[in-house]
Amino acid sequence: MDYLVWGVRVGVYMQSQRVYFTMQTAYKSTFCNRVLEREHLKKNIAKGKHTVIVAPRRYGKTSLACQVLSEIEGTYAEIDLFCAVSAKSICDKIAKGVSVLIRQILPFTEKTMHLLGACFKSSVISVVAGQLEIKVEFAKPAINPVDEMVNLLSGLEQIAKKQKKRIVLFLDEFQDLLKVDQSSEIQAAIRSVAQKAEYLMFIFSGSSRHMLKKIFDDRGQPLYMLCDKIDLKRIGADHFKAHIQKAAQKKWANEIPADMAQHILTITELHPYYVNLLCDKLWDNDDMPTTIETVEAVWNECLIGYKDKLIADLEPLNTNKMKVLNGFALLDKVREPNSKYFLDTVGLSLGSAQKAIAYLMQHDYIYKTEARDVMLVDPLLKKFITGKIEYV
Numbered sequence: 001m002d003y004l005v006w007g008v009r010v011g012v013y014m015q016s017q018r019v020y021f022t023m024q025t026a027y028k029s030t031f032c033n034r035v036l037e038r039e040h041l042k043k044n045i046a047k048g049k050h051t052v053i054v055a056p057r058r059y060g061k062t063s064l065a066c067q068v069l070s071e072i073e074g075t076y077a078e079i080d081l082f083c084a085v086s087a088k089s090i091c092d093k094i095a096k097g098v099s100v101l102i103r104q105i106l107p108f109t110e111k112t113m114h115l116l117g118a119c120f121k122s123s124v125i126s127v128v129a130g131q132l133e134i135k136v137e138f139a140k141p142a143i144n145p146v147d148e149m150v151n152l153l154s155g156l157e158q159i160a161k162k163q164k165k166r167i168v169l170f171l172d173e174f175q176d177l178l179k180v181d182q183s184s185e186i187q188a189a190i191r192s193v194a195q196k197a198e199y200l201m202f203i204f205s206g207s208s209r210h211m212l213k214k215i216f217d218d219r220g221q222p223l224y225m226l227c228d229k230i231d232l233k234r235i236g237a238d239h240f241k242a243h244i245q246k247a248a249q250k251k252w253a254n255e256i257p258a259d260m261a262q263h264i265l266t267i268t269e270l271h272p273y274y275v276n277l278l279c280d281k282l283w284d285n286d287d288m289p290t291t292i293e294t295v296e297a298v299w300n301e302c303l304i305g306y307k308d309k310l311i312a313d314l315e316p317l318n319t320n321k322m323k324v325l326n327g328f329a330l331l332d333k334v335r336e337p338n339s340k341y342f343l344d345t346v347g348l349s350l351g352s353a354q355k356a357i358a359y360l361m362q363h364d365y366i367y368k369t370e371a372r373d374v375m376l377v378d379p380l381l382k383k384f385i386t387g388k389i390e391y392v
C-alpha cells in the first residue's frame with residue numbers, strides 16, 4: 001500500500017516535471033519545432049517517397065519520425081531493430097509490424113480472412129485474444145526468413161492497395177541489420193518491395209550515422225539511391241528559447257531571465273539531448289534558475305552523473321585520436337584543422353592528424369558546423385575533456 005501510494009506520488013511528480021523535457025522520445029508538449037523537417041517528411045509520405053533520417057546520436061531522429069507519424073492521417077507501425085541478431089528475428093519483428101498495420105486497415109470479417117489467406121500465402125494467420133496476428137512458421141522445413149520477409153511486405157502492399165490506404169513502416173535502429181548474417185539479402189528483399197510499392201512507405205533511421213551511410217550511400221549496396229535523405233541538424237536557438245520559456249511559465253508561472261535561457265543554450269550548444277537533460281534537472285528545483293552559478297552547478301551535476309558513460313565513449317580512441325580530440329575540445333572551434341597552429345597544438349604531422357580527424361568525423365565525435373567550424377559533437381564530453389569537473 002505504502003509502495004502504491006509512493007508509486008502514485010512519484011508518477012504525478014514525474015509527470016509535472018517532465019511535461020516539457022524528456023530524456024526519451026520527444027512527443028507533443030516535449031517536442032520543439034522541427035517545422036521544416038516535419039513538413040519535409042510529411043511531403044515525402046504524401047508523395048510516396050521513402051525517407052532515411054540521419055544525424056549524429058541523440059539529435060532527435062526517432063522523435064521526428066514519431067511526432068510526424070502521430071500527426072499524419074495515414075496508418076503506421078514502428079519496428080525497432082535494436083539488437084536484432086538474426087534474419088529470423090528481423091522477420092518476426094516485421095511480421096509483428098505487418099500485423100499491427102493490417103489490424104488498422106482491415107475490418108475483421110470472414111471475407112478479410114480470405115483476403116489475408118490470398119495475400120499472405122506462406123504465413124500463419126490466427127486470431128489471438130480477438131486480434132488478428134500474422135506469423136511465420138519457422139518450424140516448417142527449409143523456410144527462408146528472407147523470402148518470408150518479401151512475402152510479408154508484398155502482402156502488406158497488396159492489402160494497402162486494395163484498401164487504398166497509404167501506410168508507413170518506420171524501421172528504427174536499422175543499422176543493426178548489418179550485424180546479421182543475411183544482411184545483404186535482407187536489404188535486397190526490402191528494395192525489391194520498396195521500389196515497386198505505391199501504398200507502403202518506408203522511413204529508415206538509426207543511431208549510427210556511419211553504419212547507415214554504409215547501407216544507403218554505398219553504390220554497391222541494394223538500398224543505394226532508394227530514399228530521400230533528411231539530414232537533421234540542431235534545433236535553432238529561438239525555437240528552443242520559446243520552448244524553454246513555455247516550460248518556465250508552466251512550472252513557475254513566469255519566464256526565466258533571458259540571459260539564463262541563453263546560458264542554458266550556450267553551454268549545451270543546442271544539442272537536443274543535453275538541453276533536455278540540463279533543463280529537466282533545473283526544472284526539478286522549486287526555485288527558477290536566476291543565476292549563472294545555479295545553471296553551471298547543475299551542468300556540473302550532469303557531468304558527474306555521466307562521467308562513466310563519457311569514459312566509455314573515449315575507450316575506442318587511440319593516442320593520436322585522443323590528441324586530436326583534446327585539441328578540438330581545448331580550442332572549442334577550429335576553422336582550419338590543417339593549419340600549422342592546430343598541428344602544433346595537437347603535436348602531430350599533417351598526415352596523422354588528418355587520419356585521426358577522418359575517423360573522429362566519421363564516428364560523430366566531431367562535426368562541421370554550418371559556419372564551417374569543426375567542434376566536438378558532445379558538449380558534455382568537451383567539458384569533461386577540458387577538465388572542468390568541479391566535484392561539489
Ligand SMILES: Nc1ncnc2c1ncn2[C@@H]1O[C@H](COP(=O)(O)OP(=O)(O)OP(=O)(O)O)[C@@H](O)[C@H]1O
Nearest residue numbers: 023026031032057058059060061062063207272273
Ligand atoms: N524536437 C525535439 N524537441 C525537444 N527535444 C527533442 C527533440 N528531438 C529530440 N529531442 C530530445 O533529444 C533526445 C534524443 O532524441 P531521440 O531519441 O529522438 O534522438 P535520436 O536521434 O533518435 O537518438 P539515437 O541516435 O540515440 O537513436 C531526447 O532527450 C529527446 O527528448
Ligand SMILES: [Mg+2]
Nearest residue numbers: 061062206207
Ligand atoms: Mg533514435
